[in-house]
Amino acid sequence: xxxxxxxxxxxxxxxxxxxxxxxxxxxxxxxxxxxxxxxxxxxxxxxxxxxxxxxxxxxxxxxxxxxxxxxxxxxxxxxxxxxxxxxxxxxxxxxxxxxxxxxxxxxxxxxxxxxxxxxxxxxxxxxxxxxxxxxxxxxxxxxxxxxxxxxxxxxxxxxxxxxxxxxxxxxxxxxxxxxxxxxxxxxxxxxxxxxxxxxxxxxxxxxxxxxxxxxxxxxxxxxxxxxxxxxxxxxxxxxxxxxxxxxxxxxxxxxxxxxxxxxxxxxxxxxxxxxxxxxxxxxxxxxxxxxxxxxxxxxxxxxxxxxxxxxxxxxxxxxxxxxxxxxxxxxxxxxxxxxxxxxxxxxxxxxxxxxxxxxxxxxxxxxxxxxxxxxxxxxxxxxxxxxxxxxxxxx
Amino acid sequence: xxxxxxxxxxxxxxxxxxxxxxxxxxxxxxxxxxxxxxxxxxxxxxxxxxxxxxxxxxxxxxxxxxxxxxxxxxxxxxxxxxxxxxxxxxxxxxxxxxxxxxxxxxxxxxxxxxxxxxxxxxxxxxxxxxxxxxxxxxxxxxxxxxxxxxxxxxxxxxxxxxxxxxxxxxxxxxxxxxxxxxxxxxxxxxxxxxxxxxxxxxxxxxxxxxxxxxxxxxxxxxxxxxxxxxxxxxxxxxxxxxxxxxxxxxxxxxxxxxxxxxxxxxxxxxxxxxxxxxxxxxxxxxxxxxxxxxxxxxxxxxxxxxxxxxxxxxxxxxxxxxxxxxxxxxxxxxxxxxxxxxxxxxxxxxxxxxxxxxxxxxxxxxxxxxxxxxxxxxxxxxxxxxxxxxxxxxxxxx
Ligand SMILES: Cc1cc2nc3c(=O)[nH]c(=O)nc-3n(C[C@H](O)[C@H](O)[C@H](O)COP(=O)(O)OP(=O)(O)OC[C@H]3O[C@@H](n4cnc5c(N)ncnc54)[C@H](O)[C@@H]3O)c2cc1C
Numbered sequence: 023x024x025x026x027x028x029x030x031x032x033x034x035x036x037x038x039x040x041x042x043x044x045x046x047x048x049x050x051x052x053x054x055x056x057x058x059x060x061x062x063x064x065x066x067x068x069x070x071x072x073x074x075x076x077x078x079x080x081x082x083x084x085x086x087x088x089x090x091x092x093x094x095x096x097x098x099x100x101x102x103x104x105x106x107x108x109x110x111x112x113x114x115x116x117x118x119x120x121x122x123x124x125x126x127x128x129x130x131x132x133x134x135x136x137x138x139x140x141x142x143x144x145x146x147x148x149x150x151x152x153x154x155x156x157x158x159x160x161x162x163x164x165x166x167x168x169x170x171x172x173x174x175x176x177x178x179x180x181x182x183x184x185x186x187x188x189x190x191x192x193x194x195x196x197x198x199x200x201x202x203x204x205x206x207x208x209x210x211x212x213x214x215x216x217x218x219x220x221x222x223x224x225x226x227x228x229x230x231x232x233x234x235x236x237x238x239x240x241x242x243x244x245x246x247x248x249x250x251x252x253x254x255x256x257x258x259x260x261x262x263x264x265x266x267x268x269x270x271x272x273x274x275x276x277x278x279x280x281x282x283x284x285x286x287x288x289x290x291x292x293x294x295x296x297x298x299x300x301x302x303x304x305x306x307x308x309x310x311x312x313x314x315x316x317x318x319x320x321x322x323x324x325x326x327x328x329x330x331x332x333x334x335x336x337x338x339x340x341x342x343x344x345x346x347x348x349x350x351x352x353x354x355x356x357x358x359x360x361x362x363x364x365x366x367x368x369x370x371x372x373x374x375x376x377x378x379x380x381x382x383x384x385x386x387x388x389x390x391x392x393x394x395x396x397x398x399x400x401x402x403x404x405x406x407x408x409x410x411x412x413x414x415x416x417x
Numbered sequence: 418x419x420x421x422x423x424x425x426x427x428x429x430x431x432x433x434x435x436x437x438x439x440x441x442x443x444x445x446x447x448x449x450x451x452x453x454x455x456x457x458x459x460x461x462x463x464x465x466x467x468x469x470x471x472x473x474x475x476x477x478x479x480x481x482x483x484x485x486x487x488x489x490x491x492x493x494x495x496x497x498x499x500x501x502x503x504x505x506x507x508x509x510x511x512x513x514x515x516x517x518x519x520x521x522x523x524x525x526x527x528x529x530x531x532x533x534x535x536x537x538x539x540x541x542x543x544x545x546x547x548x549x550x551x552x553x554x555x556x557x558x559x560x561x562x563x564x565x566x567x568x569x570x571x572x573x574x575x576x577x578x579x580x581x582x583x584x585x586x587x588x589x590x591x592x593x594x595x596x597x598x599x600x601x602x603x604x605x606x607x608x609x610x611x612x613x614x615x616x617x618x619x620x621x622x623x624x625x626x627x628x629x630x631x632x633x634x635x636x637x638x639x640x641x642x643x644x645x646x647x648x649x650x651x652x653x654x655x656x657x658x659x660x661x662x663x664x665x666x667x668x669x670x671x672x673x674x675x676x677x678x679x680x681x682x683x684x685x686x687x688x689x690x691x692x693x694x695x696x697x698x699x700x701x702x703x704x705x706x707x708x709x710x711x712x713x714x715x716x717x718x719x720x721x722x723x724x725x726x727x728x729x730x731x732x733x734x735x736x737x738x739x740x741x742x743x744x745x746x747x748x749x750x751x752x753x754x755x756x757x758x759x760x761x762x763x764x765x766x767x768x769x770x771x772x773x774x775x776x777x778x779x780x781x782x783x784x785x786x787x788x789x790x791x792x793x794x795x796x797x798x799x800x801x802x803x804x805x806x807x808x809x810x811x812x813x814x815x
Contacts, residue, residue, distance in 0.1 A: 174742025199742050238750040240767055246745065305815035306541035308804030316784045370730075373610075373774050377539050377782060378564045381609055381775045388610035391774070395737065399744045405683065 040349050043340040045333075047117075054114060058121045061090060066125035068386050074128040075242040075389075082205040082236075082245050088129050088161050091118070097135055098159030100143075106156030112277065116284045116339035123285030124292045126243045126389055130164050132281055133202035138165025140277040141210045144270025145222050145262035154208070154224065166206030166227075168197035168249045169271060176275075176402050182251055184213035184221055191261060193223065193231075193254040201400075203247030204234045210262075211251070212271055222262040222270060229254055241396035243389060275401060276354050280342050282397050283335040283357035286365040289390050289397075290328045293372045296387070297321060300376060317375060324368050331361045351414055355407035362398040369394040422470040429454050429468060430481055439487025448491055448524040451482070457523045458499075461507055465515050466523060473706045476657050491525045494757065497567060498522040498529030500652030502575050505645045506594075509633040514594070518573065530571035531649075532562040532595065532619060533642065537814045539564075540785050542577070542646075543586040543639060544804070544814055547621060549578035549593070556580075556593070556631075558601075558624040564779075568604045568617035569755055571597045576626075577642050579809065580635055586809040590638030594630045601625075611764075611771045612751025649780045650718035653725065657702050664732040664773070665695040667766060671739045684739070691732050698724050716793040723786035726776035733773040736766040 047055065065087040074084045091097050099115045101107025108114075115135065122131055139158055142151060142165070157163030171181030182195035193213055203209070209232070211223045227234070231254035237246045262270065298321055301312030311317050338357035341349045369391040373380040380387045398404065433454040437447050451457055452466040459474045461467025468474075479489045492499050499522060506514050521527040538545040547560025558578055568574070574595045581589035597604065601624040606614035633641040661669060672680060672688050702721055737744040748765045764772070777783040791797045804812040 170742070174745075199745060237745075238747050240745055240747045242751070303815060305537075305813055306539065306544070307800075307802065308541075308544075308807075308812045308814075311540075314784070314800070316787070366734075370734075370774065374777055374782070377778055378534065381778060383608035383610060383612065388771070388774075391610070391771075395734075395770075396745050399738070399742060403738065403741070405681075 040337075040352070041341070041344070041346045043337070043344050043346070045336050045340060051114060051117060055117045055121075057094070058096065058118050061094065062087075062121040062125045062127055065090060066122070066127035071126050071128060071243060071389070082128075083130050083202065084128050087127060091129065091131075092159070092161030095159075097131075097161050098155075100135070100139060101155050101159045102151075105151055106159040108159075111343035112280070112339055113343040116281075116336075116343075119281050119284045120288040120291075120335075123288030123393075126289070126393055128243045128245075130166070130202040130205065132244075132278060132285070133167065133206065134158060134163075134165045136281040137167040137201070137274045137278045138206075138208075138210050140274035141165075141167060141222055141270050142224065142262065144273040145265040145267050146224070147262075147264035150224065150259075150262060150264060157207075163208055164202065164206045165208050165210055165224075166200050166203045166247075166249075167210045167212075167274060168200045168203065169210075169212035169275075170197055170199055172196050172198045172248075174199045176406065179214050179218075180212040180220070182211055182213040184215050184223070186215070186258075189258045191221075191223065191256050191258065193225075193251045193256065195251055197249045197251075199237070199400075200234075200247050200249045202245055203249050204236050204245060209249065210274075211249075212267070220268045220271065222267045223256055223260050224262055225254070225256050225260050229256065231255070239396070241389075241392040243393060244396065276350060277342060278401050279354045279358045279407070280335070280338040280350075282401060283331075283354075283361040284339055286361040286394070286397055287328070287332050287335045289393055290324075290331055290361070290365050290368045293368045293387070293390055294321070294324050294328055297324070297372045297375045311375075320371055320375065324371060327364045327368065331364045334360045352411065355402075355410045355414075358402065359404035359407035359411070362394075362404050365394040366391075366398050422474060425468060425470060426456075426459065426474045426477060429456055430478060434481075434485060439482050439485040442487075444488050444491075445524050445526070447487055449520065452520050452523045457519075458503055458507075461503075461519075465507065466503075466519050476706055491523060495522060495525050495528055496652060497531045497571075497575070498527070498573070501531060501645045501648045502529045502573075504648040505575065505592075505632065505641060508644050509592070509637075509641045511629075513629070514632065518594070522573075527572040528567055528570045530565050530568045530574045530597065531645065532565055532568075532574045532576040533645075534564045535561060536563050540782055542642065543590065544809070544812065545577060545579060545590070546814075547576075547578050548582075549580050549591060549626070551580070551628075554628050556591075556626045556628065558593075558595070558621045558626055560621050562619040562621075564607070565604070565617045565619045566615055566779075567757075568597065568619050569606060569614075570757060573597060574619075575645060577638050580638070582810045583808045584636070585806050586804060586812060587639045588636060589809055590642070591635050592632045592638040592641040593626050594632060595624065595626055596630075599624050599626075606755055608753060609772075610774065611768050612753055614753070614755045646781065647715065647718050650722040650786075653722050653776075653780045657706055658699065660696060660699065663695075664729050664736070664769065665692055667769070668692075668732055668736045668739065671736055671766065675739065675741070687735065688739075691728070691735060694728055695732065698728060716789050719781070719786040719789045719794075722780060723783055723790070726783055726786075729776050730773045733766065733770040737770045740766060 073079050095108050096118050098107030099110045103109040169180055171178050181197045182193055185192050206227050209225055209227050213221050215221055231252050233250045234247045239246050301317050302310055304311045334357040338353040341353045372387045376387055379385050437450045455468035456478045457466030459468045459470050460472040462469050482489055533542055535545050549556040549558045574597050576593045576595045578591055579589050580591040601622040603620040604617050607616050607618055608614045747767050792799050
């Protein structure tokens, strides 16, 4: 989707002062952060992450952690209180996403709580929201967004086609790279209609004619599926008809992009901490390897880049929370393109700093490199986002 | 000299091909005949698989074999032997060693591995702790090695041990050939980020090595090990490939298939930046080969190793980016197998991307290569050393 389309075309975006948002955590947010840190630290241990990622647990995601996130009300942070949520904002959700990214927690936060929920909030009717959001907040409903075609190109219309007879919609086609697609209970499907318009449908994943195939993924901590719809029939009541579908999809993807940036910051933070600790302990040539400037300078560079990445991601999350749509059009691609590149560099440097041990399966650093590479390519690579920025800035 | 050498090599190639047409001869027989015709490592003397000429002619020989439908995959599948062990045995072994080990190494009847690195000694190889204690006509070895590529297939290992812990670290080392099937050698797989186990950890418990498997004098292990490492760096970085082969060729193919006429100018320029760097590097190795005289490669080998490692990492990463969303996949999945070669040379771009992360670690890290270039080639002063003259026993280790 073209994130640039909804932005106002004011020519001075390149120089205009961005709206003021605060980056300081409130006391409540700080408490939330501590609580979430403890929770992920206790639950998303490296052993547990591997168990889930290698298919040795009871599901393709961490059901225990997921249930706890639900119990603590953390799945419903952005869901209105009327629909079983906490009625907080993306600023709070970002705290959860960063910790999840730091631990590589294999839970469907991005798919269900960000992409699916934002699409539903954007285009669902009151009835549709009331029907599904309480389940999402409770963790029992898990949404996955199927919006791509088989090639996965963001600039190409969805691979699913929708045609209508009376009150029945017929859905046919294939959507690839659906995040958590195989384990989701419900799918939010973007489809093209006969007139070329875009519609969103929310359907039970067990609907007749839906088949889902797991994709062999680079990053095992985030499963994806190819979703095929063959002769699927849904009713008009399953079409998200409370708002403009295109705008809702755009809203969901923008939130997804910000979520990824925040998650990337968590991963960079982890990498910096673990490599610094190792550089302090590992002795070669009779001294800690961190005493060699080649190593020390690299870690210092990583720190500087982390700080910039954090600023970009935090800005995007705060702007999204504040509902500053114009600024978000800049902040989201800024954060995603910048954080993705820093994450990839840090994660790869991390392997180098660990030496031979960093190249082993047993060591966790490769999981971060794979997450970095995958999140770089997910929902638009850095070039895509920089092109959007260039357009917005009139360059 | 060059003309005579060319004539000699041409003559030997012709004789080899006449007796054993490369496309029709089974690999092992062919490699044996190649050895007997002095074309296994041309810079070695007659009788040891060589012709006593400049090593630059090896590329010519290998190219001709490949063009004629023969195979040179032994250089890859037995790289620790052919690329590193042979040069070491030639330089420091006895005639008995040369006669016994070189030919079956080249024919791949016997696979070799390199037992240098330990958990506590990687970049700082000379700090290693695996001990060898003399008892009459043999040595008793105890300790642990790690990252041992192809250890699970190897018949022989190149082993560096500590024989005198009271000497400064470089002085107390001794080098051996060890039988990997000997009593007390335990090889366990170590899985890599690709999901495959090319390398292993190897435990030695009271392993007896006959003294006649010692390479070089007692206490001379560091000198012998340096020969192995110099050969390794050339084996890793110094291979001359045809223009557009290898990782850059793969990137170009992906560009053609998926971007081609619709590709954007920025990405194309990035591809071309990598292409020009790869080609300039390739020409540097052609030049180095031409200039090389026989004997052990010097520290300049680190130039090629460093450049190749860093560039290969960049190119393979770029290739995955070129795949776009398909870069999110890992075709074939993580297999948890123990391959008989290195994934570096085959596999999907995704696997090559992961495998390439090791290029700047294996055979000496890029940081160490830079130290070598700075200190040994440019002659810059070294880092202050806290460990150099102390007895090994007293040096801190992790
Ligand atoms: C795929 C693979 C295959 C291998 N195969 C073999 C094999 O067959 N046989 C074998 O013996 N070994 C093998 N190795 C081991 C390899 O040689 C070592 O991993 C390498 O020498 C680095 O040692 P280390 O892993 O202990 O890292 P360390 O030496 O602990 O290095 C950690 C980090 O510190 C940096 N560092 C260390 N010293 C300095 C310094 N003075 N200045 C600046 N930076 C420094 C390093 O560059 C690195 O980034 C293999 C390794 C890999 C990855």
